[in-house]
Each structure stands twice: as C-alpha cells, then as structure tokens.
Amino acid sequence: MSHVYKAIDWNRFKRRYDLVLALGLLAFLGAFMALSIAAQPPGQSFTPMQLAIRAFGAAAFLLLNIILAIGPLARLSKRFIPLLYNRRHLGVVCFVLALIHGVLNLLWYQGFSALNPLVALFVSNPRYTSIAGFPFESLGFAALVILAFLAVSSHDYWQKVLGSSFWKVLHMGIYFAYALLVLHILLGVVQEEKPGLYFAAVAGAFLLVSGLHFASALIGRVRDKKVQSSLDGWINLGDPAAIPDTRARIVHTEEGQRIAVFRYDGKISAVSNVCAHQNGPLGEGRVTDGCVTCPWHGWQYRPEDGRSPPPYNEMIPTYRVQIDNGILYVHPQSLAPGTPTPPAVIEGS
Amino acid sequence: MTDKNGFFIGYADGLPAPDRRFLLGAGLAAIAGPAFAGAKLAAHQMPVGSGHWNQAKILTLHGRVVQNPYPVLRTDGLDGTLRSVALVCSSKCGVDAQLAVFADKPVYVRGSVIKRGRHLLLAVVENAPWIGASDENLADEPVYVQDMGRITLNGEILDAKCWSGAMRPGRGKTHKSCASLCIRLGGAPWFVAPAAQGKRTIMVLAGPKGEAIRQEVLPFVGEPVRAKGRLVRLDDQVQFRIDPARIQMI
Numbered sequence: 401m402s403h404v405y406k407a408i409d410w411n412r413f414k415r416r417y418d419l420v421l422a423l424g425l426l427a428f429l430g431a432f433m434a435l436s437i438a439a440q441p442p443g444q445s446f447t448p449m450q451l452a453i454r455a456f457g458a459a460a461f462l463l464l465n466i467i468l469a470i471g472p473l474a475r476l477s478k479r480f481i482p483l484l485y486n487r488r489h490l491g492v493v494c495f496v497l498a499l500i501h502g503v504l505n506l507l508w509y510q511g512f513s514a515l516n517p518l519v520a521l522f523v524s525n526p527r528y529t530s531i532a533g534f535p536f537e538s539l540g541f542a543a544l545v546i547l548a549f550l551a552v553s554s555h556d557y558w559q560k561v562l563g564s565s566f567w568k569v570l571h572m573g574i575y576f577a578y579a580l581l582v583l584h585i586l587l588g589v590v591q592e593e594k595p596g597l598y599f600a601a602v603a604g605a606f607l608l609v610s611g612l613h614f615a616s617a618l619i620g621r622v623r624d625k626k627v628q629s630s631l632d633g634w635i636n637l638g639d640p641a642a643i644p645d646t647r648a649r650i651v652h653t654e655e656g657q658r659i660a661v662f663r664y665d666g667k668i669s670a671v672s673n674v675c676a677h678q679n680g681p682l683g684e685g686r687v688t689d690g691c692v693t694c695p696w697h698g699w700q701y702r703p704e705d706g707r708s709p710p711p712y713n714e715m716i717p718t719y720r721v722q723i724d725n726g727i728l729y730v731h732p733q734s735l736a737p738g739t740p741t742p743p744a745v746i747e748g749s
Numbered sequence: 750m751t752d753k754n755g756f757f758i759g760y761a762d763g764l765p766a767p768d769r770r771f772l773l774g775a776g777l778a779a780i781a782g783p784a785f786a787g788a789k790l791a792a793h794q795m796p797v798g799s800g801h802w803n804q805a806k807i808l809t810l811h812g813r814v815v816q817n818p819y820p821v822l823r824t825d826g827l828d829g830t831l832r833s834v835a836l837v838c839s840s841k842c843g844v845d846a847q848l849a850v851f852a853d854k855p856v857y858v859r860g861s862v863i864k865r866g867r868h869l870l871l872a873v874v875e876n877a878p879w880i881g882a883s884d885e886n887l888a889d890e891p892v893y894v895q896d897m898g899r900i901t902l903n904g905e906i907l908d909a910k911c912w913s914g915a916m917r918p919g920r921g922k923t924h925k926s927c928a929s930l931c932i933r934l935g936g937a938p939w940f941v942a943p944a945a946q947g948k949r950t951i952m953v954l955a956g957p958k959g960e961a962i963r964q965e966v967l968p969f970v971g972e973p974v975r976a977k978g979r980l981v982r983l984d985d986q987v988q989f990r991i992d993p994a995r996i997q998m999i
Contacts, residue, residue: 409760411759411760413764414759416776420776423780424779424782424783425783427781427783428783428784428787429787431784431785431786431788431791432787432788432790434788434791435788435791438792440794440796440797441796441799444917445797445917446797446917450797450916450917455787458787458790459783459787462783466779479768479771481757482757482764482768482772483772485759486759508927509924509927510930512840512841513840513841513842514841514934515841520926521926524926524927524929524930524933525926525929525971526929527968532972532998533925533968533972533998535926536922588923589922589923592795592923593795594793594795597790597793598790601786601790685756686756688756693756698758698760
C-alpha cells in the first residue's frame with residue numbers, strides 16, 4: 401500500500417524479520433560448511449568452490465520450502481499470518497542464493513574451456529533421453545530463470561503495472577520452479593550421495609509442502625460454503641449480531657464471488673473479500689482505525705466505499721447491505737470499486 | 750501492532766502479546782532448525798577423495814613423451830624410478846597436438862602436480878612455453894607391456910584430472926557434465942572400479958587396440974557402468990581396453 405514506491409518500505413517488524421532471516425541463513429551455511437569439512441575422512445576435503453556450490457544450493461532449496469509452507473500455514477492458523485507479511489524478502493533472498501549456486505556451478509563445472517559455459521551447460525551431458533543420466537543442471541537453470549523473473553517483478557511497482565490478477569498468476573510460476581528444483585535435486589545430488597537422508601529430505605519436504613497446500617485448500621473449501629440468494633436476489637445472512645465486532649463473515653456466492661461482510665461501530669458494510677494488493681483474504685482481517693485491514697500485508701480500505709484512506713488510492717468493489725426485521729441481507733451484485741454504499745445500522749447496538 | 754484485540758498489522762510498531770511469543774519461538778526455530786539441517790546434511794556426504802592439485806608450485810620434469818594412448822611423460826625425475834606422469838591441460842582441453850613434434854624425444858615439461866595415491870599428473874602451464882627439447886641424457890627404455898587377460902568390471906568412467914584432485918568430489922552425478930566436457934575437449938578417460946577390501950582400481954580407458962576413445966564414452970561418463978575388455982600393463986599404468994559400443998549401464 402504504497403503511495404510513493406520505494407525499494408523497501410522498512411519498518412521495525414521488517415528489520416527484525418530480515419535479521420532472523422540473515423541469522424538463520426548464516427546458521428545453515430555455517431553449519432553446513434563446518435560439518436562438510438569436519439565430517440570428511442582425514443586428508444580429504446571439498447574444493448572451496450564445490451563446498452560453496454553445495455551450501456548455497458541447499459540453502460536456496462530449504463528457503464524455498466519455507467516460503468511455500470508459509471502460505472498454507474497462514475491459512476491453517478492465523479498465528480502464521482505475520483510470517484506472510486515480509487515473505488517477498490524471503491523470495492528475493494532465495495533467488496540470490498540460487499543465483500550464487502548457479503553462477504558458481506556454471507563457472508566451475510562448465511567453465512575453463514573454449515566452449516561458452518552456457519552452451520556447455522546444455523551439451524556437455526548429452527543424456528536427455530535417460531532418467532538416471534538426465535542433465536539435471538538444465539532443470540536447475542530453468543528454475544533459476546523463473547526465480548529471477550519472480551524476484552525482479554516482486555515489487556509492488558510491478559504488481560501495479562502488470563495488474564494484481566495477472567501478477568498473481570505469473571507468480572504462481574513458483575510452483576513450476578519448485579517442481580523443477582525437486583527433479584533437479586533428485587536427478588542430481590541425491591543420486592550421488594549415500595542412500596537415505598538426501599532422498600528422505602527432498603521427498604519429505606515435497607510431501608510436507610504438498611500436504612500443507614492440500615490441507616489448506618480443504619479447509620478453505622469448508623469455510624467457503626456457498627450461500628443461495630433468495631428470489632429477489634438478496635442473500636439472507638441472519639442475525640447481524642452473530643458477526644463478531646470488527647470482524648467479518650465471508651460469503652461465497654453462487655456466482656463465485658467472495659464477499660466480506662464486516663460489523664463495526666454498530667454498522668454493517670460489505671466489500672470484496674479480495675485485497676487489491678495480493679488477493680489477500682480481507683474477511684480474515686479486521687476493522688482497525690475505521691478501516692478494513694488485510695491480514696496479509698496490512699492494506700486498508702474504508703468499509704463504506706472500499707477506498708484506501710488518503711493519500712492512497714487503491715479501491716475494491718463494494719456490496720449493498722440492508723437489515724430488515726433484524727435480518728441482515730447482502731446483495732451479491734458487486735458495485736464498481738470505490739462505490740460509496742450506505743452501511744446498514746444495527747438497531748439497539 | 751496497535752489494535753487492542755491483538756490483530757497483527759505488519760507496518761505498525763509493536764506486536765500483540767500472543768504474536769510476540771509465537772514469533773519469538775518461530776524466530777528461534779528459524780535459526781536453530783537450519784543449523785541442525787545444515788549439519789545433518791553436511792555430515793551425511795560421501796568422502797570426496799584424497800587427490801590434491803598444488804597449483805602454487807610449478808615443476809619442470811624431464812623425460813620422454815609417449816601417447817599411451819593419452820599423453821604421458823615417462824620420467825625418473827621424481828624419485829629416481831621410472832614413472833608415468835599423465836600430461837593434462839590446466840583448463841579443459843587436450844595437450845595432444847602440442848606433443849606431436851616431441852614424440853619419443855627427450856623433453857622438459859613445466860606444470861603443476863596433481864596427485865592422488867600413486868597416480869601422478871602434470872597440469873601444464875598454459876600461459877607460457879611449457880615444453881621443449883631437453884639436453885639431459887635420458888635413457889630410452891622400451892615401454893614395458895604385459896597382457897593381464899580379459900576381465901569384466903563394474904565401475905565409473907571419469908576424467909583423469911578431475912578425479913585425481915582438480916575436483917573434489919571428481920566423480921558422481923553432480924560431476925558428470927564437467928567430466929564429460931573435459932573428456933570431450935581432450936581429457937583422458939579413466940575407469941575406476943571398486944575392488945576387494947574397499948580399495949579402488951584405476952585404469953586408463955582405451956579402445957580395443959589401445960587407441961584413444963573420448964566421444965564414444967561420453968554418454969557413460971559419471972554413471973555406474975559395466976565394461977568387458979582386456980587389461981594391459983604399460984610401464985606402471987594399467988590400461989583397460991574395451992569396445993565402447995559394448996559398455997552397459999548398470
């Protein structure tokens with residue numbers, strides 16, 4: 401929710417978040433390198449370059465799994481929502497780690513010859529028709545290209561330029577990159593190392609990430625139980641007091657729209673459940689300081705007109721609401737983003 | 750976080766108490782977890798091999814150059830006994846072309862030593878003249894040849910220089926493309942077979958008549974293979990002469 405685009409809009413939470421990220425990375429790289437040296441038999445040691453290649457590659461994959469796990473974890477438990485807030489920093493760092501891994505690989509294994517390293521990458525191992533012998537480096541390269549694109553376009557500026565929906569679809573490419581990287585590792589280092597731990601680590605990580613996504617999708621489906629409109633088109637939501645104060649009830653219409661119906665200050669307003677920023681679930685947020693606040697990144701909208709407070713200018717669709725004989729109704733037809741809509745007043749509140 | 754109801758807002762100062770406690774635990778886990786994972790993964794890696802390449806020390810060796818079938822310097826310059834020192838490039842290339850005019854003549858060769866066990870290689874210096882006629886009085890002993898019979902071996906084809914210490918590890922799938930590139934561009938393919946008592950047997954890989962084979966073995970480099978052929982001793986090197994068309998993936 402940026403009025404003037406900055407490279408990073410720092411705040412205290414982001415600094416602490418990134419400090420933990422840096423410490424976690426240092427802990428991983430330090431432990432990996434120290435044990436790689438210490439655990440080798442006497443007289444044997446990695447070349448520093450090959451040690452760095454392994455350490456940075458492993459760190460990038462570990463971080464990517466954490467990145468992908470945060471989304472479904474936040475859906476399963478609100479406690480994880482703060483981890484979503486600065487997740488794009490994890491993504492950029494993950495790309496940087498993968499880039500270091502890739503460039504060192506290219507220089508070390510494909511360099512030092514008359515052949516262009518990028519050409520050598522694709523021709524030095526010709527076994528494209530084999531599974532066991534497949535040139536796994538090509539898979540890693542493809543994943544790195546995707547990660548590069550996602551990292552470069554991760555800023556709010558590009559989200560605004562590309563449009564939120566298109567940006568979101570593009571960034572789903574992370575799952576394709578993840579699949580490529582799982583294969584990259586299974587067809588690469590897993591085939592070389594002692595059987596057991598490496599395969600278990602990759603397969604376990606993949607199953608964990610997949611399982612979390614499956615579980616969160618299942619829960620989302622249960623939460624998104626569809627409601628039917630009455631003959632006149634209005635949806636009966638029952639007693640408005642049943643909605644906790646400053647919270648919302650999320651309504652999933654037959655037309656496939658998600659409406660967040662908020663109760664606040666003795667009133668009811670309805671807006672789209674989809675945040676204009678990253679399609680975050682506004683209905684899982686709250687009304688704070690008079691504004692609907694997205695739980696993912698804190699973007700805010702006034703409940704009466706779906707507009708962000710000045711100086712911001714983001715807008716989301718609004719919906720008509722009414723209370724008749726103590727029963728709350730919402731109309732499933734969305735109004736243009738930013739359309740002022742009178743809130744329904746809860747009598748006796 | 751300013752909201753009284755404990756709702757997290759990332760850009761606001763402070764955190765609600767439950768979030769603070771949870772994030773403290775998550776932060777500690779985010780540091781300790783990776784450290785544990787890194788240590789565990791690192792400790793589980795295969796031994797990388799004992800080879801070493803001392804690039805800092807440039808030696809000049811005297812001897813006679815032969816193609817057996819890859820460039821070898823027959824020298825007694827290291828410890829007084831005749832040794833075969835494989836000649837390789839410092840980068841990924843071959844030295845065959847430069848050696849043609851010096852075949853079987855006394856020469857000096859300058860380079861850095863790559864050593865793994867009893868196997869010696871000299872990586873020639875590429876940025877300066879590295880070979881020339883030697884005025885030392887060198888004996889011209891014939892190459893000792895011994896046919897050791899036919900054998901079928903399981904093992905891995907790899908690049909001589911990488912395996913001997915230029916790369917650590919210099920074998921296996923992650924090194925496959927590097928070894929393939931080295932051999933494609935003029936490196937010497939060696940065959941490493943695990944033998945009894947856990948000791949490896951290292952052989953120079955050659956065609957049925959002892960000729961160089963490079964392009965033919967590329968698809969098999971860095972993978973477990975089975976090969977059938979004849980072992981032939983040439984001085985202190987053992988050559989594994991095979992028909993590359995009959996190499997089998999295991």
